[in-house]
Amino acid sequence: MTDHISSSNFSPTHFDTHQLNNDKFNDECGVFGVFATPEASTHTVLGLHALQHRGQEAAGIVSQADGQFYSHKSLGHVADNFNTKPVIESLPGDSAIGHVRYSTSGGTGLRNVQPLFADLARGGFAVCHNGNLTNALTLKKQLVNKGAIFQSTSDSEVVIHLIATSTYPILQDKFIDAMRRVEGAFAFVALSQDCLIGARDPLGVRPLVIGKLPHDGYIFASETCALDIIGADFIRDVEPGEVVTVTKEGMTSVKPFPLSNPRPCIFEHVYFSRPDSLTNGTSVYKVRKNIGKELAKECKLDADLVVPVPDSGVPAAIGYAQEANIPFELGIIRNHYVGRTFIEPSDTIRHLGVKLKHNANRGELEGKIVVLVDDSIVRGTTSVKIVDLVRQAGAKEVHLYIASPPTTNPCFYGVDTPDKDKLLASRMSLEEMAKHIGADSLKFISIDGLYRAVGENGRNNLIPQYCDACFSGEYPTQLTDNNASDDDKQFSLLTDSH
Numbered sequence: 001m002t003d004h005i006s007s008s009n010f011s012p013t014h015f016d017t018h019q020l021n022n023d024k025f026n027d028e029c030g031v032f033g034v035f036a037t038p039e040a041s042t043h044t045v046l047g048l049h050a051l052q053h054r055g056q057e058a059a060g061i062v063s064q065a066d067g068q069f070y071s072h073k074s075l076g077h078v079a080d081n082f083n084t085k086p087v088i089e090s091l092p093g094d095s096a097i098g099h100v101r102y103s104t105s106g107g108t109g110l111r112n113v114q115p116l117f118a119d120l121a122r123g124g125f126a127v128c129h130n131g132n133l134t135n136a137l138t139l140k141k142q143l144v145n146k147g148a149i150f151q152s153t154s155d156s157e158v159v160i161h162l163i164a165t166s167t168y169p170i171l172q173d174k175f176i177d178a179m180r181r182v183e184g185a186f187a188f189v190a191l192s193q194d195c196l197i198g199a200r201d202p203l204g205v206r207p208l209v210i211g212k213l214p215h216d217g218y219i220f221a222s223e224t225c226a227l228d229i230i231g232a233d234f235i236r237d238v239e240p241g242e243v244v245t246v247t248k249e250g251m252t253s254v255k256p257f258p259l260s261n262p263r264p265c266i267f268e269h270v271y272f273s274r275p276d277s278l279t280n281g282t283s284v285y286k287v288r289k290n291i292g293k294e295l296a297k298e299c300k301l302d303a304d305l306v307v308p309v310p311d312s313g314v315p316a317a318i319g320y321a322q323e324a325n326i327p328f329e330l331g332i333i334r335n336h337y338v339g340r341t342f343i344e345p346s347d348t349i350r351h352l353g354v355k356l357k358h359n360a361n362r363g364e365l366e367g368k369i370v371v372l373v374d375d376s377i378v379r380g381t382t383s384v385k386i387v388d389l390v391r392q393a394g395a396k397e398v399h400l401y402i403a404s405p406p407t408t409n410p411c412f413y414g415v416d417t418p419d420k421d422k423l424l425a426s427r428m429s430l431e432e433m434a435k436h437i438g439a440d441s442l443k444f445i446s447i448d449g450l451y452r453a454v455g456e457n458g459r460n461n462l463i464p465q466y467c468d469a470c471f472s473g474e475y476p477t478q479l480t481d482n483n484a485s486d487d488d489k490q491f492s493l494l495t496d497s498h
């Protein structure tokens with residue numbers, strides 16, 4: 001769906017109204033933006049394609065040419081929906097921003113697909129967001145009480161309203177004013193007719209990097225892999241609490257928040273980022289291998305074989321095998337053509353044991369004592385299936401080693417973890433989990449081991465160097481919405497379902 005969204009013709013009729021009741025107030029996503037570059041939308045398509053792992057549900061791009069804004073949004077993958085000349089031609093101009101979205105359970109509607117766009121007093125403004133604002137519902141209530149009309153259930157729309165109602169005269173200051181009122185985790189990329197803005201929350205929970213194309217043109221992206229795909233140089237990370245503005249005159253930066261100790265998300269290293277990216281300047285692949293090495297130091301076993309759960313367990317399994325000096329084999333093969341949109345088989349077919357995503361490489365497993373390495377256990381569904389698969393293929397013993405500590409707490413900062421009562425490690429002891437999964441033994445790396453793998457001496461328990469709330473339960477910001485009164489929660493339910 002492509003729209004020319006100049007001031008005159010932007011209207012809510014562009015939204016898909018069939019899904020209005022199903023959206024949750026939570027996303028994990030990838031963001032990208034490019035300024036002053038010919039073929040800005042093509043660069044954005046490529047950048048989003050590299051960030052596809054951060055969200056497969058929907059994608060959107062807004063471009064800008066001579067003060068006019070153009071938008072194309074669709075459900076599904078970037079490569080399937082931004083692959084034609086007419087689509088690219090419908091997004092003209094030398095600047096653009098884009099977003100890939102992964103909605104949590106429940107459907108998604110086009111109305112929540114970003115970038116969001118608004119006609120502000122001084123011209124068009126588009127914004128996209130990775131992260132989750134922990135006071136968005138509270139702010140939304142205040143704004144609605146003052147007459148604001150929301151068109152999506154995305155927490156990011158709160159920012160648009162805060163900018164629109166800010167009394168500061170200049171757009172950058174309105175944006176900063178809005179940023180100061182939100183809590184939680186954010187990496188924002190925003191576009192006006194004369195600037196591109198990249199901003200990271202004061203703790204730097206979600207990543208955002210700056211790149212530059214060989215001749216000209218600055219870029220913001222969630223990960224460095226989105227720079228590599230278009231041959232852009234990695235300049236540096238947007239620092240925690242930094243707001244960077246790019247105009248035709250160049251790049252300027254301010255740090256408008258009170259100083260705090262950075263707490264980037266440690267789960268980006270464990271699972272979320274692509275292994276070929278640099279997160280906070282460190283190779284994600286190297287860190288994942290280090291996690292495997294630390295795991296091997298902590299949990300030794302006289303095994304025949306180290307086998308990764310592909311793809312997410314591969315680097316840690318390589319590290320484990322190298323450190324433990326045990327052969328590494330691909331004992332499980334992954335089918336890469338199974339997307340999130342694959343139709344789930346009926347119960348009858350499922351009971352036949354259809355293995356959509358993974359199959360055992362039987363010849364490698366028969367009669368072997370296997371250390372199976374995966375990155376994390378969330379609900380435990382994957383582990384049950386995989387351990388059974390390896391055992392059915394003839395392995396003598398199956399020991400499941402996990403390259404992160406037990407996930408015992410939900411994330412409120414934009415990673416899709418289910419409620420606490422659905423997290424296996426919050427429901428069961430280690431022995432109960434091993435029994436439930438059917439593994440001969442189950443081990444998790446310690447939290448200090450994980451911190452050593454990212455280059456620290458261990459976790460500083462007084463001032464932790466990372467956000468590790470999913471493992472520790474220590475949330476580094478207020479959780480205003482979560483602690484809201486039942487009345488307020490009722491309000492949010494009502495406003496969510498309109």
Ligand code: AMP
Pocket residue numbers: 271312374375376377378379380381382383415416417
């Ligand atoms: P399960 O324990 O069945 O819920 O799934 C755990 C697996 O899902 C892990 O091994 C990861 O590969 C993957 N995973 C972990 N966190 C997430 C997430 N936030 N979104 C999607 N997949 C995830």
